[in-house]
Every structure is written in C-alpha cells, then in structure tokens.
Amino acid sequence: MSEQEPTDLTGFIAGLPKAELHVHHVGSASPRIVAELAARHPDSPVPKDPEALAEFFTFRDFAHFIEIYVSVVDLIRDPEDIRLLTFEVAHEMARQNIRYAELTVTPYGFTKRGIPDQGVMEAIEDARRAAERELGLVLRWCFDIPGELGIPSAEETARMACELRPEGLVSFGLGGPETGVPRPQFKPYFDRAIAEGLHSVPHAGETTGPETIWDALRELRAERIGHGTSATRDPRLLEHLAEHRIPLEVCPTSNVATRAVTVLAEHPVREMVAAGVPVTINSDDPPMFGTDLNTEYAVAAKLLGLDETGLAELAGNAVKAAFLDTPAKSRLLAEIDSYLASWLQRRSQNGPAGSRPEGNGPIR
Numbered sequence: 001m002s003e004q005e006p007t008d009l010t011g012f013i014a015g016l017p018k019a020e021l022h023v024h025h026v027g028s029a030s031p032r033i034v035a036e037l038a039a040r041h042p043d044s045p046v047p048k049d050p051e052a053l054a055e056f057f058t059f060r061d062f063a064h065f066i067e068i069y070v071s072v073v074d075l076i077r078d079p080e081d082i083r084l085l086t087f088e089v090a091h092e093m094a095r096q097n098i099r100y101a102e103l104t105v106t107p108y109g110f111t112k113r114g115i116p117d118q119g120v121m122e123a124i125e126d127a128r129r130a131a132e133r134e135l136g137l138v139l140r141w142c143f144d145i146p147g148e149l150g151i152p153s154a155e156e157t158a159r160m161a162c163e164l165r166p167e168g169l170v171s172f173g174l175g176g177p178e179t180g181v182p183r184p185q186f187k188p189y190f191d192r193a194i195a196e197g198l199h200s201v202p203h204a205g206e207t208t209g210p211e212t213i214w215d216a217l218r219e220l221r222a223e224r225i226g227h228g229t230s231a232t233r234d235p236r237l238l239e240h241l242a243e244h245r246i247p248l249e250v251c252p253t254s255n256v257a258t259r260a261v262t263v264l265a266e267h268p269v270r271e272m273v274a275a276g277v278p279v280t281i282n283s284d285d286p287p288m289f290g291t292d293l294n295t296e297y298a299v300a301a302k303l304l305g306l307d308e309t310g311l312a313e314l315a316g317n318a319v320k321a322a323f324l325d326t327p328a329k330s331r332l333l334a335e336i337d338s339y340l341a342s343w344l345q346r347r348s349q350n351g352p353a354g355s356r357p358e359g360n361g362p363i364r
C-alpha cells in the first residue's frame with residue numbers, strides 16, 4: 001500500500017464506541033422495524049413483503065422521504081408500537097457500537113393522533129430501561145416541537161416535558177421546516193423548559209441562513225445547534241460558536257438529501273472545524289436517508305481527512321457535547337481511548353500492511 005492510500009477505516013469505525021446526539025425517533029425506523037409494525041397493523045398500505053419494503057425505503061428525493069415518514073407515523077397507533085419502535089431503534093444503535101444516544105422524540109406527533117400522553121412516556125421509558133439493561137446502550141430524550149404545527153404544538157410539547165417529565169428527558173428542541181417558521185415565537189416555551197432544567201437544542205441554519213442560528217442562540221438560548229449548516233456564511237457567528245464552545249450537530253448525508261448542501265464533497269464541515277467550532281457527527285433520520293452513524297463517520301473521515309486518531313477525537317467530541325454527567329463522560333472517553341490504543345497496537349504488531357503514517361492531525 002502506498003503512503004497516499006488511506007487505510008480502510010470501516011472496521012475501525014464499526015468497533016469505535018460512539019455517542020449520537022442528533023437522531024430522530026420515528027426517523028430511525030428501519031425497514032425491519034416498519035415490517036414489524038406493519039405486521040401489527042395489517043390494514044396499513046405499507047408494503048409487507050421485505051423486498052418491496054426495502055424498495056419503498058430507498059431514498060429518492062425529499063418528497064418521497066416525507067411519504068415514508070408519514071406512512072411510518074401512521075403505523076404508530078398505541079403505546080406498544082412506541083415501545084417496540086424505541087427498543088428496536090436502540091437495538092440498531094447498539095449494533096453499531098453506539099453507547100450513548102440522545103434520541104429526539106416528538107411526543108406531540110403521537111398525542112395529537114390520540115395516544116394518551118402517559119402511555120407515550122411509559123412506553124419510551126420502558127424501552128430506555130430495557131436498552132440499558134439488555135443492550136448496554138444509554139438513551140436520553142430530547143422532546144422537540146414540530147415547528148410547522150405552530151404554537152399549539154409548542155404548548156403541548158412544553159407541557160409534556162415539564163409536567164410529565166420522564167426520567168430520561170434531558171433537552172428541549174425544535175424541528176420541522178425553518179422557512180416561514182421564525183424561531184423567536186418559541187421563546188416562552190424554551191424559557192419554560194430551561195427553567196425546569198432542560199437543555200436547549202433547536203435545529204437552526206439547516207435550510208435558512210445564519211440569522212436563524214443567531215435567533216436560536218439569542219432567543220432560545222441554544223447550547224448546541226441542530227445542523228447549523230449555514231454558520232459558515234457568517235465568520236462572526238463561527239467565531240462566536242468557537243469562543244463559547246457551542247457544538248454543531250452535523251449530519252452530512254441528511255444535508256445532501258434535504259438539499260441544504262448540494263453535494264457531499266462541498267459540505268461546509270471543513271470550514272467549521274477549521275474555525276475551531278466543536279463539531280459532532282450524526283445521522284438524523286438514518287434509514288430514510290440510506291445511512292447510519294458508522295457511514296456518517298466514514299463520510300466525515302473522507303471530508304476531513306481523518307485517520308483513526310482523528311476519528312477517535314471525533315467520537316470524543318460527541319461525548320464531550322453530550323448532556324451526561326462528568327463521571328459517565330470520563331468512562332466513555334476512556335473507553336474510546338483504550339479502543340484506539342489497542343487498535344493501533346494490534347496494527348503495529350501486524351506490520352506495515354494496513355498501517356499508515358500519522359495522517360492529518362486530530363480534529364478538535
């Protein structure tokens with residue numbers, strides 16, 4: 001192997017202990033999970049045959065993604081569906097060696113369709129405890145406002161977050177389209193959630209400009225930004241994010257799927273890292289965008305020119321940006337360090353094949 005040829009990092013990424021901070025609950029339903037849900041509800045129009053289902057799931061364009069998303073939502077009709085979905089999503093995360101995940105749940109999407117709020121809370125909490133016990137995966141929740149549904153959805157989401165507050169809930173978010181949905185109108189609901197001790201993590205600057213990110217910071221007191229893709233258009237904003245150590249939850253493949261970024265090769269993640277902004281890599285709605293977190297790490301390695309050490313630092317960024325207590329963060333960081341050390345040691349014992357000179361330095 002020539003020195004220029006990169007090592008195949010797939011195996012390293014697969015075993016790397018990881019944390020994921022930006023991933024949606026319903027958006028994580030894989031064809032396998034959807035097939036299980038469809039079996040519970042035979043009247044649904046979702047294809048039952050695994051091949052047809054896989055075909056239905058193949059990402060075509062954003063409109064088709066919405067079609068898949070809506071048909072999955074229609075399959076979630078009672079607390080048992082929610083429990084099944086949540087635990088099986090955890091299962092697929094655990095298979096990728098994700099050790100900690102903050103899963104964005106949109107409880108309003110369930111309650112407005114008639115599922116009792118207490119049933120929703122019990123279902124996710126039951127799945128969370130089972131995932132920790134059986135899969136060794138620690139799950140936490142972000143409850144997000146589906147912005148396009150306006151103030152009533154914000155009111156209901158804040159009520160559920162503050163009054164029913166499940167044990168695993170750590171943060172409060174805002175999703176949905178940004179155009180025509182100004183962030184500042186949600187300030188009272190974020191104020192309420194923050195007063196209850198929840199962290200603020202709105203989506204911002206995915207499909208709109210940097211002013212939306214400023215709004216998220218100033219009005220919603222964002223501690224991390226979902227996407228923040230347009231931040232690179234405003235050097236002062238990049239400086240602010242770097243100086244205040246406000247992480248961006250970057251989801252490369254999703255950004256191309258939603259056309260926030262034209263092509264992967266032009267993703268602004270390089271500029272974000274170069275400006276010293278803490279960057280985390282995430283999968284958003286993985287099966288619906290034909291990806292998973294391991295694939296996103298491989299994408300990031302390519303975009304940022306990372307070797308194993310750089311990838312381990314990237315995984316460490318997500319742990320540092322997580323809403324976890326310090327001892328738990330230290331344990332996870334130590335796990336990443338020891339995985340890297342044993343990987344590098346094994347490689348040096350196996351001789352030069354597959355080895356690679358120190359590549360581009362670790363990223364922040």
Ligand SMILES: [Zn+2]
Nearest residue numbers: 175203226284
């Ligand atoms: Zn998202």
